[in-house]
Amino acid sequence: MTLPAVRVALAGALALAGCRxxxxxxxxxVTSLTPESRAEITGAVSRALNGAPVTLADxxxxxxxxxxxxxxxxxxxxxxxxxxxxxxxxxxFRLVQSGGRCVLVHEASGRRSTLEATTCxxx
Amino acid sequence: xxxxLLFVLAACSVVGLAACGGSNTTQxxxxxxxxxxxxxxxxxxxxxxxxxxxxxxxxxxxxxxxxPGSSTTExxxxxxxxxxxxxxxxxxxxxxxxxxxxxDYFNLLKTTATTPSGNPKDKFHFTYxxxxxxxxxxxxxxxxxxxQFVVLASSPPRLVVVAYxxxxxxxxxxxxxxxxxxxxxxxxxxxxxxxxxxxxTLNAGLFPAAAGSTHSFSILDLGAASGRPVTMTxxxxxxxxxxxxxxxxSSTGTVGYMLFNDHIATAEAELVSAFAQLAxxxxxxLVLDIRYNGGGxxxxxxxxxxxxxxxxxxxxxxxxxxxxxxxxxxxxxVTGQALTPVPFHSTSQGFSGPQGQALPTLxxxxxxxxxSGNTCSASESIMNSLRGVGVQVVxxxxxTCGKPYGFYPADxxxxxxxxxxxxGVNALGFGDYPDGFSxxxxxxxxxxxxxxxxxxxxxxxxxxxxxxxxxxxALGYFAGQxxxxxxxVAPPPGVGRSAASADxxxxxxxxxxNRIYRR
Numbered sequence: 001m002t003l004p005a006v007r008v009a010l011a012g013a014l015a016l017a018g019c020r021x022x023x024x025x026x027x028x029x030v031t032s033l034t035p036e037s038r039a040e041i042t043g044a045v046s047r048a049l050n051g052a053p054v055t056l057a058d059x060x061x062x063x064x065x066x067x068x069x070x071x072x073x074x075x076x077x078x079x080x081x082x083x084x085x086x087x088x089x090x091x092x093f094r095l096v097q098s099g100g101r102c103v104l105v106h107e108a109s110g111r112r113s114t115l116e117a118t119t120c121x122x123x
Numbered sequence: 124x125x126x127x128l129l130f131v132l133a134a135c136s137v138v139g140l141a142a143c144g145g146s147n148t149t150q151x152x153x154x155x156x157x158x159x160x161x162x163x164x165x166x167x168x169x170x171x172x173x174x175x176x177x178x179x180x181x182x183x184x185x186x187x188x189x190x191p192g193s194s195t196t197e198x199x200x201x202x203x204x205x206x207x208x209x210x211x212x213x214x215x216x217x218x219x220x221x222x223x224x225x226x227d228y229f230n231l232l233k234t235t236a237t238t239p240s241g242n243p244k245d246k247f248h249f250t251y252x253x254x255x256x257x258x259x260x261x262x263x264x265x266x267x268x269x270x271q272f273v274v275l276a277s278s279p280p281r282l283v284v285v286a287y288x289x290x291x292x293x294x295x296x297x298x299x300x301x302x303x304x305x306x307x308x309x310x311x312x313x314x315x316x317x318x319x320x321x322x323x324t325l326n327a328g329l330f331p332a333a334a335g336s337t338h339s340f341s342i343l344d345l346g347a348a349s350g351r352p353v354t355m356t357x358x359x360x361x362x363x364x365x366x367x368x369x370x371x372x373s374s375t376g377t378v379g380y381m382l383f384n385d386h387i388a389t390a391e392a393e394l395v396s397a398f399a400q401l402a403x404x405x406x407x408x409l410v411l412d413i414r415y416n417g418g419g420x421x422x423x424x425x426x427x428x429x430x431x432x433x434x435x436x437x438x439x440x441x442x443x444x445x446x447x448x449x450x451x452x453x454x455x456x457v458t459g460q461a462l463t464p465v466p467f468h469s470t471s472q473g474f475s476g477p478q479g480q481a482l483p484t485l486x487x488x489x490x491x492x493x494x495s496g497n498t499c500s501a502s503e504s505i506m507n508s509l510r511g512v513g514v515q516v517v518x519x520x521x522x523t524c525g526k527p528y529g530f531y532p533a534d535x536x537x538x539x540x541x542x543x544x545x546x547g548v549n550a551l552g553f554g555d556y557p558d559g560f561s562x563x564x565x566x567x568x569x570x571x572x573x574x575x576x577x578x579x580x581x582x583x584x585x586x587x588x589x590x591x592x593x594x595x596x597a598l599g600y601f602a603g604q605x606x607x608x609x610x611x612v613a614p615p616p617g618v619g620r621s622a623a624s625a626d627x628x629x630x631x632x633x634x635x636x637n638r639i640y641r642r
Contacts, residue, residue: 050181052182052258052259053259054258055260057264057361058358067261068474068475071258071260072260073385074256081417081499081500082249083529083530083541084419086420087420087529090474091259
């Protein structure tokens, strides 16, 4: 085998390896939200946001692949929101299936958390 | 009188010379001198704490910056921070930080001026424990039954009714609906009980602190002669912020209606869907029901403004401009960015859906808003900003809360402080409505007067029902009819309330301040 041929073969092998490691992200939904998977998702969201405490819905990520997280509503005694004129933005997460695994992606940072105790299916 | 004077003198001797006329206050780990009129940079005084925190700050992911200090050093930080950022810093008395407990000192660091109506100019000066303030939740998720209770009378004889419910919640499973009156909670008489233990039971049952809390109630449904037993378990309920979207045929054409309860992230997608639905129905007018909407994201308010008014009225116009104190005429002092007005957003901002998609619009020259004292902040911005670009805003209901202000909450030593730092003004530069907006015929109008009708809340009809008093008055206004007399307002049947009292507080808090009182 000539040197150029070796180079071509090597490049092809690397390309194949690259394809195997970069499985595409497929939008996904949680198939069954157990206490374990809920705790796992809550923990992944909290870690992505520096450990802040997070409350999720009982059906989180079972109907939509996007999870929007914002500051819990704090209200004054008269029931109105404490601030009420918020200029910030919420945090967004996406659930994807990647290589058969469920992965939670934090959109702002790109941080990916593989969910071992959670089962999901393509949306 | 003599005793009071003796107490003041004794207090001075305990605090010491530094607090009562001296100028030097030395703390462990820091040395700070109080010189009237001289304000060191707050950044040089931050995080010098009486009780320093350890561990990781969840807002930064880094160790807490706290170092040993005292309540006095915390007060020094508050003094400088207030002088730098408070909207009315020139009206704040310069008090010796060594003379006060920190909570008391913060409460004094605000203007004592009053509005033309006699109300305090600053009604929004408060703190939260930082550990509570930093808590996050999935958008719209709160531990509750999914019933929005309205407290029409918080002390005996009390009156608590359901304003609306969330679809798929424990409340709808229990068949609670608007106008239902709560008679008992866990066996306690809600109307008449007056002892502390009973009041605690009422608050715990009505406003559960967490999911999984089960309580029993007696509920008097609209039209029922007696109460029925109901048991509900609180859950992490997801709010549906936009409800009851529909159209109403009228003599003036097709009128659109929507109930918009909260400027949370998930509202964006629901609002887009609602306005698209009404645009497809070719509505001639819109009734925007924000009587229970206390605000939230300002950018969502801007989107609503655009979807009401359309491109011709809003292109290149300011939705709201933020104004800080006179030290910062061009720059946001917290972010360091140049001050640029919030425009009327013509595309989605990506709160709960794709970013950059064209928003539907009704392009209306007028809109009716249904309001109450719970209509606040970003909701008032919708009204003010539409008025700023020439859209006629018709107000039906009662006076709004009067909150044209905003904050950048700041943590120091475990307490998050809220001190008014900016005011929102519309395209005309107007933002002076500290007493709220009031319908024109309000008998004792404390706020900025807006064309429309003063009408109390009507719990005998569903929200969106053309027979509901506020919606009916809006439809009548569109048709050129006079406002109804106040007596037309309908409190729940069997309740001898005046029209004015049929408008209450709608507490939504997951943070459980008591809403029910002994007296």
